[in-house]
Amino acid sequence: MRENGFVDRVWNFLGEFTELFLVLLFIGLIALFIYDRYVQRKHQLLINYPIIGRFRYLFEALREPLRQYFAEETFYESRDKVEWVYKAAKDVPNYQSFSVSQPFSGSRFVIKHSSSVKNDNEVSDDFSVTFGENRPKPFVAKTPIIRSAMSDGALSPEAVRAFSLGAKLSGFTVNTGEGSLTSNHLYTLKPDLNDAGYLEIIKSTPYAEFVFKVVDKLFNRNAAIKAYRKILLKNNRTKNTYIYDKDTHVLFRVNWNAPLEAFPKEVPESLPDIVFQMSSGLYGVRDAEGNFDEERYAKVMRFCRMTEIKIAQGAKQTGGKLAGSKVTADVAYYRGVEEGKDLFSPNRFPYADTHEHLLDFVGRLQEISQKPVGLKIVISDAKVIDEVVAAAAKRKEAGKPLPDFLAVDSGEGGSATAPLEMMESVGLTTNNALYILDTTLRKYGLRDEIKVIASGKLLTPDDVIITMSMGADAVGIARGFMMSGGCIRARMCSGFGSHQCPVGMATQDPKLRASYLVGKKGHEIANYHKNLIKGMKTLLAIMGKNHISELDRKNLTYKNETGEIYFDVDTYFKKKLHL
Numbered sequence: 001m002r003e004n005g006f007v008d009r010v011w012n013f014l015g016e017f018t019e020l021f022l023v024l025l026f027i028g029l030i031a032l033f034i035y036d037r038y039v040q041r042k043h044q045l046l047i048n049y050p051i052i053g054r055f056r057y058l059f060e061a062l063r064e065p066l067r068q069y070f071a072e073e074t075f076y077e078s079r080d081k082v083e084w085v086y087k088a089a090k091d092v093p094n095y096q097s098f099s100v101s102q103p104f105s106g107s108r109f110v111i112k113h114s115s116s117v118k119n120d121n122e123v124s125d126d127f128s129v130t131f132g133e134n135r136p137k138p139f140v141a142k143t144p145i146i147r148s149a150m151s152d153g154a155l156s157p158e159a160v161r162a163f164s165l166g167a168k169l170s171g172f173t174v175n176t177g178e179g180s181l182t183s184n185h186l187y188t189l190k191p192d193l194n195d196a197g198y199l200e201i202i203k204s205t206p207y208a209e210f211v212f213k214v215v216d217k218l219f220n221r222n223a224a225i226k227a228y229r230k231i232l233l234k235n236n237r238t239k240n241t242y243i244y245d246k247d248t249h250v251l252f253r254v255n256w257n258a259p260l261e262a263f264p265k266e267v268p269e270s271l272p273d274i275v276f277q278m279s280s281g282l283y284g285v286r287d288a289e290g291n292f293d294e295e296r297y298a299k300v301m302r303f304c305r306m307t308e309i310k311i312a313q314g315a316k317q318t319g320g321k322l323a324g325s326k327v328t329a330d331v332a333y334y335r336g337v338e339e340g341k342d343l344f345s346p347n348r349f350p351y352a353d354t355h356e357h358l359l360d361f362v363g364r365l366q367e368i369s370q371k372p373v374g375l376k377i378v379i380s381d382a383k384v385i386d387e388v389v390a391a392a393a394k395r396k397e398a399g400k401p402l403p404d405f406l407a408v409d410s411g412e413g414g415s416a417t418a419p420l421e422m423m424e425s426v427g428l429t430t431n432n433a434l435y436i437l438d439t440t441l442r443k444y445g446l447r448d449e450i451k452v453i454a455s456g457k458l459l460t461p462d463d464v465i466i467t468m469s470m471g472a473d474a475v476g477i478a479r480g481f482m483m484s485g486g487c488i489r490a491r492m493c494s495g496f497g498s499h500q501c502p503v504g505m506a507t508q509d510p511k512l513r514a515s516y517l518v519g520k521k522g523h524e525i526a527n528y529h530k531n532l533i534k535g536m537k538t539l540l541a542i543m544g545k546n547h548i549s550e551l552d553r554k555n556l557t558y559k560n561e562t563g564e565i566y567f568d569v570d571t572y573f574k575k576k577l578h579l
Contacts, residue, residue, distance in 0.1 A: 081459050082483065088531035089484035089524040109431075109466045109569075110557040114544025123540045124547045127533060129474050131306055131451050132372025132404040139305040139372050141273060141474065142171035144548060145464070145529055148455050148476035149277045149310070149376070151179025153322055153331040154493070157240060158516040159505045160184035162485055165518065166525030167272030175275040175476065178310055178320045178345065180284020181300050182334045183241045183253045187518075190270040191245060191252055197262035198299075202232050202242060202251040209249075222514075237329040260295060263302040276304040277376070278365075280319045281345035283335040290336075292350070298368050306372035306404070307365055311349055311358075312427075313378065313409055319345025323496045326508045355391045363401030374405035374451070379433035380426060382579065385440050393444040402449055406441075407476060408433050410456020430456035431470050435573045438471030459483075461535025465543075469551045470569075482506075484528030485521045 029051060036043075036050035045053040078100045087094045127143040147167065152160045154177065164187040167174045176185060191199055204212075208231045216224035225244045232251060233239035242251040267274075278285060278297075285297040301307070313320075322331070322343040332339035351361035358375075365373045379385055392402050411427025427433070434454045441447040454467050455476030467475050483489070486503050493506040501507040504516035540548070543555055558566040566572035573579070 081463075082489075084460050085480050085483045085528060089528045091524075091527040091531065094531065107558070107560045110559060111462065111465060111469075111539060111543065112555050112557055113542045116544060118541040118544055118546075120537055120541050123537050123545070125537075127536070127548055129451070129548075131374075132366075135366065135372050135404065136370040139273070141173050141305075143173075143529070143533055144468065144472075144474040145532055146173040146175055146275065146453065146455075146474055146476045147481045148478035149175040149177040149275075149308070149313075150478060150482075151177030151320070151322075152182040152184050152334060153179040153326055153328075153508070155506055156501075156504055156508060156513045156516060157182075157184045157330065158513050158518050159485060159521075161187040161518045162516070162521040162525060163481065164188055164272055165522030166485070166529065168270070169523065170526035170529040171273075172529045173273040173275060173305070175308060176277050176304075178277050178279030178281065178283060179322075179331070180334050181274065181276055181303060182284075182330075183243050185274055186254070186271060186303065187243055188270050188272065189243070189245075189252075189268055190247060191250070193248055193250070196252070198255060198258045198264070198302075199252045200242075200255045204228075204249050205232065208232050222518075238333045240330050241333055254299075256296060256299060260298055263299050265302075267303060267305065271303060274304045275306050275308050276300055277308045277310055279310045279345055280347065280349045281335070281337075281343075282350065283337075283345075286336055288336075294368055297365070301369040301371060304371075306374070307369060308374055308376050308405075308407060309349060309358075309362065309365075310376045311352060313376065319347050321345075323494060325496075328508050331508070355388055359392065359395060359401065359403070362403050366401055366404075372404035374403045374407060374453075376407040376409060378409050378411060378427035379436055380411065380428055382436045382440070382577065385436055386443075389440045389444050389446060392450075393446060396446065396449065402446070405451040405453055405473075406437060407453040407455065408437050409476075410454075412456050430454055430458070430467065432573075432577065434467065434470045434472060436577065436579070439579065461532055461539055464532060464536055465539045465551065466556065468548060469553060469555045471553070480528065480532075481525060484525045486516070486524075 033050045036046040036053070040046060043053070045056060080096060080100045084094055129141045129144045131139045131141065147163055150163075155163075160182065161184045163174055164185050166172075168188045174185065176182075191201070193201065208228055211231055212224045212228040215227045228244065229239050229242060229251060233242065242253045244251055276284075282290065282292055285293055285300055287293040287296070320343075324340050324342045327335075327337065327340055327343050329339050331337075335343070337343055349358070352358040362373050362375070396402055408430075409427070410430040410433065411425075412429055428436070434452070437452060438447065441450055441452070451473040452471060453474045453476055454470070454472035455478065457479070458464060458467060458475055458477050459480040464475050464477075479487075482505070485505060487501075487505055488503055490502050492501050500509050500512060502512065504512040504514065507513065536548070540546075545551065545555075553569050556569050558569045558572045560566075560572070
């Protein structure tokens with residue numbers, strides 16, 4: 001009887017609660033109806049269709065985050081390429097059955113296979129690429145894969161740490177993006193406390209130790225580090241710029257005020273290979289007045305392998321754009337700017353008023369760093385590239401310095417924040433731009449002097465092999481790495497308005513960032529790179545190639561939209577580009 005009485009009481013409570021809820025819901029809907037019809041004057045739709053008109057805004061908000069799950073893939077040639085990335089990151093068998101989901105009916109490259117294919121173990125394991133052979137400190141990249149420039153600030157600190165971890169685990173190179181070298185790029189650094197004059201070290205206290213152990217036991221390591229950092233740094237607004245080292249149990253960040261002599265003479269082995277990108281804002285290498293600081297640059301290059309000067313980027317040929325919501329105290333500290341304000345970099349790099357001035361600046365950076373220096377460009381006119389390369393050829397004759405590499409970005413772009421009017425309206429696509437650059441460098445006898453990096457909508461091993469066959473020595477990949485790190489392509493990266501990355505990868509929102517699992521995603525990013533190399537090796541085997549250095553345009557066939565086949569792609573491009 002007691003049991004039946006308890007059940008009856010619960011049932012009666014639920015019934016009363018449901019009635020109350022329905023009454024309140026009914027009253028609320030009436031109030032919302034009155035507000036939509038007679039009060040608000042922001043949305044015309046709601047005046048004519050109170051309440052139900054709001055579903056339009058709900059569906060609009062959900063459209064992008066849910067698009068990839070229900071809509072046909074339109075950005076890439078096939079949804080299967082996107083799925084390959086996600087499977088590669090999980091390191092699960094990545095084979096396809098029956099056919100691709102969206103057959104390649106348009107124009108495309110076809111990789112020529114050999115009549116006598118090799119086994120995978122007959123292909124060289126050496127995928128290295130050397131930049132700046134003539135520099136005192138050349139950069140030997142372990143693989144031709146570079147994670148394209150994405151800034152700390154545009155990305156969350158956690159995402160930057162995951163990329164640094166993934167790069168260290170599997171050997172790919174990370175480009176810092178224009179937001180400068182930050183503590184998060186140094187996430188894997190193992191400081192030697194006996195030789196750490198270049199670091200700000202925050203040592204533990206008994207109380208901090210106690211709290212760390214308790215929180216770690218009751219919750220998780222991330223929560224413990226957060227509490228630990230909060231106790232040791234108290235009211236420091238840039239507390240998140242300090243990295244926790246589990247071996248020494250200290251917090252650290254670079255002390256940029258330390259003398260150059262205190263900095264490591266060589267890049268620490270515990271760090272991944274990093275390319276420092278210098279933009280028009282000179283972030284991370286500028287003084288209080290915003291001018292280039294040579295000593296600060298020299299310090300930065302003690303952690304980086306080479307420098308890339310960003311002249312232009314595929315999605316935006318203007319300066320970089322960072323929403324004020326992303327300019328946190330930490331980002332402001334890294335970049336030397338004001339917190340909380342929209343940050344728009346100048347359109348023109350300060351030393352690029354003339355070709356000669358720019359190339360002289362390249363030479364100065366080479367002299368300071370003793371390491372390779374190159375330029376990131378976008379191509380929309382073959383004539384302009386001819387003029388630039390011709391000027392470089394004259395400099396070579398005069399014994400003046402040349403860039404060690406040129407990174408050519410696709411006009412299709414992949415920026416998180418770019419003007420719509422520039423996306424796919426300025427600049428050629430990857431292979432067209434790459435063909436022009438490679439051909440022009442050969443015309444002036446500079447191809448052996450200058451390495452070429454190409455980027456733009458590359459995801460899978462065949463993308464890389466085709467791009468390298470077209471003339472690239474290395475490739476930059478952004479979207480593929482983003483997806484391998486958890487990006488769901490919600491297109492909510494910018495930070496302007498309501499745009500906040502739902503997975504905590506491209507946002508500075510603390511709550512969203514807290515869900516990002518650095519260790520797990522770091523390993524998945526490493527898996528993606530590992531499977532890229534594995535797939536490239538298989539393709540080299542069926543092409544009958546021993547090494548990536550053997551790739552050239554003769555390895556490709558091209559089919560255009562009308563079905564015409566070009567076994568010599570030079571014939572196609574010369575006809576198409578009128579060269």
